Amino acid sequence: MSQLYKITTVIISFCLLLPLFGKSQNPIIQTIYTADPAPMVYNNTLYLYTGHDEDKSTWFTMNDWKCFSTTDMVNWTDHGSPLSVKCFSWAGKDAWAGQCIFRNGNFYWYVPVNQLNGKGMAIGVAVSKSPTGPFQDALGKPLVNSGGGDIDPTVFIDDDGQAYLYWGNPYLKYVKLNEDMTSYSGDVVTVPLNEKGFNIRLKDADKRPTAYEEAPWLYKRKSLYYLLYAAGGVPEHLAYSTAPSATGPWSYRDTIMTIIKKGGAFTNHPGLVDYKGKSYLFYHNGALPGGGGFTRSVCVDECQFNDDGSIVRIEPSGGIIKATGSIDPFKRVEAETIAWSEGLKTAKNNRTGMYVTSIGNNDYIKVRGVDFGNGAKRFEASAAAIAKGSKIEVHIDSLNGTLVTTCEVKQTGDMHKWMVHSSTVKKVTGIHDLFLVFKGRDGDLFNFDWWKFYSYNGQ
Numbered sequence: 247m248s249q250l251y252k253i254t255t256v257i258i259s260f261c262l263l264l265p266l267f268g269k270s271q272n273p274i275i276q277t278i279y280t281a282d283p284a285p286m287v288y289n290n291t292l293y294l295y296t297g298h299d300e301d302k303s304t305w306f307t308m309n310d311w312k313c314f315s316t317t318d319m320v321n322w323t324d325h326g327s328p329l330s331v332k333c334f335s336w337a338g339k340d341a342w343a344g345q346c347i348f349r350n351g352n353f354y355w356y357v358p359v360n361q362l363n364g365k366g367m368a369i370g371v372a373v374s375k376s377p378t379g380p381f382q383d384a385l386g387k388p389l390v391n392s393g394g395g396d397i398d399p400t401v402f403i404d405d406d407g408q409a410y411l412y413w414g415n416p417y418l419k420y421v422k423l424n425e426d427m428t429s430y431s432g433d434v435v436t437v438p439l440n441e442k443g444f445n446i447r448l449k450d451a452d453k454r455p456t457a458y459e460e461a462p463w464l465y466k467r468k469s470l471y472y473l474l475y476a477a478g479g480v481p482e483h484l485a486y487s488t489a490p491s492a493t494g495p496w497s498y499r500d501t502i503m504t505i506i507k508k509g510g511a512f513t514n515h516p517g518l519v520d521y522k523g524k525s526y527l528f529y530h531n532g533a534l535p536g537g538g539g540f541t542r543s544v545c546v547d548e549c550q551f552n553d554d555g556s557i558v559r560i561e562p563s564g565g566i567i568k569a570t571g572s573i574d575p576f577k578r579v580e581a582e583t584i585a586w587s588e589g590l591k592t593a594k595n596n597r598t599g600m601y602v603t604s605i606g607n608n609d610y611i612k613v614r615g616v617d618f619g620n621g622a623k624r625f626e627a628s629a630a631a632i633a634k635g636s637k638i639e640v641h642i643d644s645l646n647g648t649l650v651t652t653c654e655v656k657q658t659g660d661m662h663k664w665m666v667h668s669s670t671v672k673k674v675t676g677i678h679d680l681f682l683v684f685k686g687r688d689g690d691l692f693n694f695d696w697w698k699f700y701s702y703n704g705q
């Protein structure tokens with residue numbers, strides 16, 4: 247990012263977000279633009295797969311997908327980019343909306359990409375043994391290639407083990423996936439788009455039969471099947487239909503989220519998941535500085551159901567207030583575990599893995615709900631610095647809250663020569679939000695890999 251762009255971005259974001267410091271959680275990722283959220287729960291961790299709008303995009307310029315995870319719904323760990331268009335030898339561009347699912351020891355990530363043969367969008371499937379990848383093309387060719395509008399796949403495994411893949415814009419289609427998850431049986435079924443199932447269309451009514459636009463998301467709750475989708479046309483809102491089976495017949499129910507007027511993007515995209523006893527709706531807006539229709543950002547809000555199974559309308563909010571867990575500072579915490587940040591980027595290399603980079607004076611990371619228990623005596627941070635005289639100030643509870651330690655980040659001579667830097671900590675006990683504030687001269691200060699505290703009993 248150019249220095250001027252970065253400074254402008256920081257100033258604008260500071261002004262926009264000033265009233266929200268210490269409160270805001272949405273959008274949940276601030277280091278890049280993210281879109282098309284697809285949550286997945288595995289082993290008590292919520293993984294979030296997203297698309298990635300390139301900085302300053304003026305179209306859906308999307309080259310790779312991203313993965314993040316959380317165990318508390320407020321701190322998100324960046325796992326980088328486990329899959330890109332380049333992984334599909336038959337595709338050339340457009341890493342659009344996908345979804346990942348676990349089955350029989352493998353993670354299957356269904357994604358639409360634009361084919362090199364000029365025949366438009368088709369759906370591929372990538373496979374990995376790990377939720378954070380790396381993923382590889384499972385087939386070496388599209389899984390679904392039915393007519394150019396093959397975008398936005400959603401995958402779902404029913405209680406009887408039958409898996410379904412729905413997708414499409416302007417049509418809505420599905421197949422029954424086989425147990426191998428990389429092939430399907432039977433024909434591609436086109437879902438009838440009629441008023442009963444998907445409501446009347448108010449915008450561009452001559453162009454499409456119903457309000458259904460794109461971005462289907464299949465979900466089941468207490469034997470009722472839900473199909474959430476982007477509806478409209480543009481600007482899109484989120485709506486849903488329900489059915490007694492995964493194949494319909496679908497009945498239109500309601501709007502879930504109206505058009506986002508303030509800070510919205512002209513698209514929206516739902517992802518609904520149950521986690522730790524609650525349900526969460528992921529969606530996207532254009533609210534980050536520099537954000538808009540092609541520079542979108544993923545958000546999350548809690549989703550509630552009425553007794554009859556209908557979804558309570560969701561008003562986009564500042565995000566999740568109450569964490570569902572806490573951070574243990576006496577274990578190494580990756581620097582890329584972030585509740586909120588300003589001015590930063592993340593990067594990855596083979597030796598270090600993910601780390602935080604593009605760190606300038608006064609940039610910061612907020613980590614929520616850090617549990618110091620009976621107290622901490624020493625702070626450690628792994629950083630690689632080319633600049634002299636940089637520091638990490640650690641404040642609690644707010645950006646200007648009590649300063650519990652100042653850790654000098656010594657010059658290591660290279661931005662990839664890592665050293666552990668340490669400092670003594672003033673007494674801090676109990677649970678606090680932590681603000682790691684970076685200080686130094688102009689320009690990039692250092693790269694930051696992880697941090698950790700030591701307790702009085704030496705832990």
Ligand code: FUB
Pocket residue numbers: 281282297306342343397398460461476513514515
């Ligand atoms: O991100 C590209 C496209 O925009 C997705 O495929 C649609 O769902 C819309 O969000």
